[in-house]
Amino acid sequence: MATLLREGIEALLARLGVEDPIPDIEGTDIQSNPIDIYLSYLTDTLVKLTECSPQVAHGSIQWPSDLGDLAVILPRLRLQTQNPKALAVELKQKFPGSHLMGHPVDDGIHLRFFFSAQILGRLLLPYIIDRGRSYGIPNIANHTDLELPKTEPKKILVEFSSPNLGKEFDGLHLRSTIIGAYIASLYESMGHEVTRMNFLGDWGQHIGLLAAGWSRFGSEDALTADPLRHLLEVYTQIDELSKSEQANSQELPSDGQLSGIAAELEANVTALDNADPGAMALWTRFRESSIKSYTDIYARMDIRFDEYSGESEVNHATISEVETTLGDKIVFDETKGGWIIDFSVHETRVLKNGHAKLRNLRGLTTYLLRDIAAALDRSRKHTFHKLFYVVSARQDSHFQQLFAVLELMGQSELADRLQHLSFSTARGLAPEEGISGLLLSDILDQCRTTVSNLQANKPDRFSHYQGQDVLTLCDKLGTTSLMTQELAIRRKDDLIFDIPNIGNVEEETGMSLQDCFAKISVRLQGVIIDQEGLEKSDDDLFEDERYAEILRVLIQFPVTVKSSFEKLDSSPILTHLFRLVASVDYLLDEEGESEASGSNHNIVKLCLYQAVRQVLENGMHLIGLTPIEIA
Ligand code: ARG
Known part of the structure; x- marks a missing residue:
């Protein structure tokens, strides 16, 4: 729960020399988005100087990607009197001094503003530390997309993964699993009530074929030992047999009747469709043993389902x-x-x-x-x-x-509440030599092996993960990196999973997020942040542009999350987290392991690390990744 509310923020600002209360501007949300504090003051000043309306003033301000922290685009002020460039010069002269930002710079039709890094640090770090797990999480009251009474949590059903019983777990199932987990985490982080549903492909032609295979190749022992593998083996064998049977029987029987495996398949499907007890009992065994295995495998990705439904259960x-x-x-x-x-x-x-x-x-x-x-x-x-x-x-x-x-059917109202979250193709996954088909466990094992090999060759690279069981650690790092390959791209983009490169230091990977989180966690071990101490301590650190850059990344996090939510696309959050990691990583490496203990740092720097760790943690949770907590 946030305790630093409007009054608290204003009191903090007053201690920093900003005496005026924060102007109340429609469309801003200073409680969840600290950049809106700056926007509110700037909007208010623009209104005073130009007599335009607060909405127009607010709409003229942008977060520039190139130069400055905020920019006013002058033509957007819609002032007829002057040409924008002349206006920029004039406004620049009239702008009153502010502790929050330096004097504006005129740049063509822009007026650019640069935040004072010291004040930004003193405002933002307590803000983030106070918000904790809620920093950057969009306020439920602003969810206009659902067109329902605001402020109340909504019930959201996310159906994802949905593999087919007895068949391979393919790249599309994997994409669905990762994207679905992200959507569920995103809504859940915002306080909505989320049900995660797996709609198994447990009905239809392939189940009829699987049942035909069971009577030939099925083994109770093998099913108990490894249900998914055994069902896949049975399915693969019967599928081949059925194909060769079809190839051999060139001529169709003249009466149009099916024969052989095709006839068995049809009989099995009909028996299931009629809920025949014998067919149902076998199918229930397949289904239940598969669900049990899947539950354990999804847990390796920190994914759980509230409900396994299936095509058969309709x-x-x-x-x-x-x-x-x-x-x-x-x-x-x-x-x-x-x-x-x-x-x-x-x-x-x-x-x-x-x-x-x-x-x-x-x-x-x-x-x-x-x-x-x-x-x-x-x-x-x-x-x-x-x-x-x-x-x-x-x-x-x-x-x-x-x-x-x-x-x-007259169910338009229901249809409007349904949304197909579609995604493009997947390539790059293949079973190991000698294995006939791909299961989710195979994919995760391949990732774990890749990381284990790295670990065996370069154990030093893993030294900051204190107190972890090596196999579990490699598994977690492997799955995080695999999931990140999906989460870093847009849904509409094709994805080539690249397991050999999940630990590549040259690239932005899930491992680089975990590495950074762990390195910072080591530095923060045993540290207790004391707010008063922070206010009194020296902030020279932020004169160094490299540290100021970190603050800029941190303050933009809520804006990024908002745009990710609007598009239901995880890639903006990952781009942001990678930018954060890049801005902090080389500072951490420069400090070296010798300084990897709290005592050597000044309190401002520790707070900065704490805030970075918080944003990494929040960002990862929002997209369905779990940061590894060091012991
Ligand atoms: N089991 C299906 C498949 O593998 C996906 C199910 C998708 N969900 C649905 N409600 N149709 O293609």
Whole structure:
């Protein structure tokens, strides 16, 4: 809980020589965003000097990426009287002196402001230390995206990962897992109520095939020992067998009847669709043992699910309800493969042509029909404000059809609360030699091995991770770096996972974040920050531009988080954290290990480290990474 509220901030400012209370400017939030303190004073001064409205003045101020801490773009003041360049010169002369920033510099149509680094340090460090885990986290009251009563936490459902039972865990499942965990962490950090849901692909043709494989290749012992591996082996074997059977039987039986594995598959799917007890018992074993294994593997990434649902769990009554509501909008069309809805006849907001298939030629429910029913089931069970489906762009049209059908059912209000968070392709993952298919545990093991090899060759590089079990440490570093490869790019970008390079010192990796966090943690061991001591101590440090730069990165963190939240994109936060690490890392290295204990530092420097550590911690948590706490 923050204790340094408006009065406290003003009292602190007064001790720093800024006597005037902070002007109250609409659209600023000084409680969560310290740069707004500067913006408020600057806006107020602009209003006084130019007589423009506070909104216009506020809108004319920017965070420049090139020069200065804030810049006023003069044409935005919309003052007819003068040309902007002349205005810049005139305003510069009129600007009253301020302790917060130096005198402005005119630069063409800009007026540039540079914060006093000393005052910034004295204001910002206590601010961040006071806010602690809440520094930079957007204020719930500002979440206009949900168009619901503000200030109250919302119920958010995030469906992600969703692998298919018995099959490989591919790069797209991995991307979904990492992005989904980020979305869930982001909303949870802001105080919303988040349910993490894994929608297993535990129904359909591949389960029918898996069951056919089980009767030939299944082993109870192997299933108990390593369920995911064994089911994948069984699936791979039966898949090959079924393909060679198809290749050998060139001619289709003249009566159109299926035979061999294909017939078994169909019989198994029908048995499951009819909830046949024998089929269900086998499937339940597959499902439960898989969930148990997955739970342990996700835990290596610090990911947990509140609910494992699945395509098989969809309510039969809801499926009937969907079909009854759609009534004669569903027609049988053999050329289109079964029971369909034609959007060129039934126009919707999202789709005006094409069609959606609800049952196949044999009358079995499709993935789409089950997803529609699942959306209804979920809306009743969870009464969520928003449901995110974190699924690859390959399924863009599936989700468009899902939302369009809901609209045709008169469920537009529900459809509006559903959002497909789509992402692009993934490459770069492959099983080790001799392993037939890829599981999530294989991917994480490959990462751990890469880090373990680094550790064996260069143990010194890992010396700041005190008191850690080496294998656990390598596992955590490996998963952090793997996840960071995803989180550092935009969802719409293609991703090539690069496991051999997860520990590359030349690059910005998850390991560099953990390394920096650990190095700072070592320096802060046993240190207790005393606020009064901080106010009295010497702040010459900030005359050094390298330290002042760190302050600038720290103050911009809340702004970055806000823009990351608006786009539901983690990459701005990572770019920010990498910039922070770069600005502090070489100072830490320069100080060297000899100084790696609190006693050698002045209190201002320790506070600065504490604030850096806090921002690293908050940023990592926001995107679903867990900083390693040293013992
Ligand atoms: N299991 C599916 C797959 O691997 C993803 C499920 C996505 N979620 C959904 N509600 N359709 O492709």
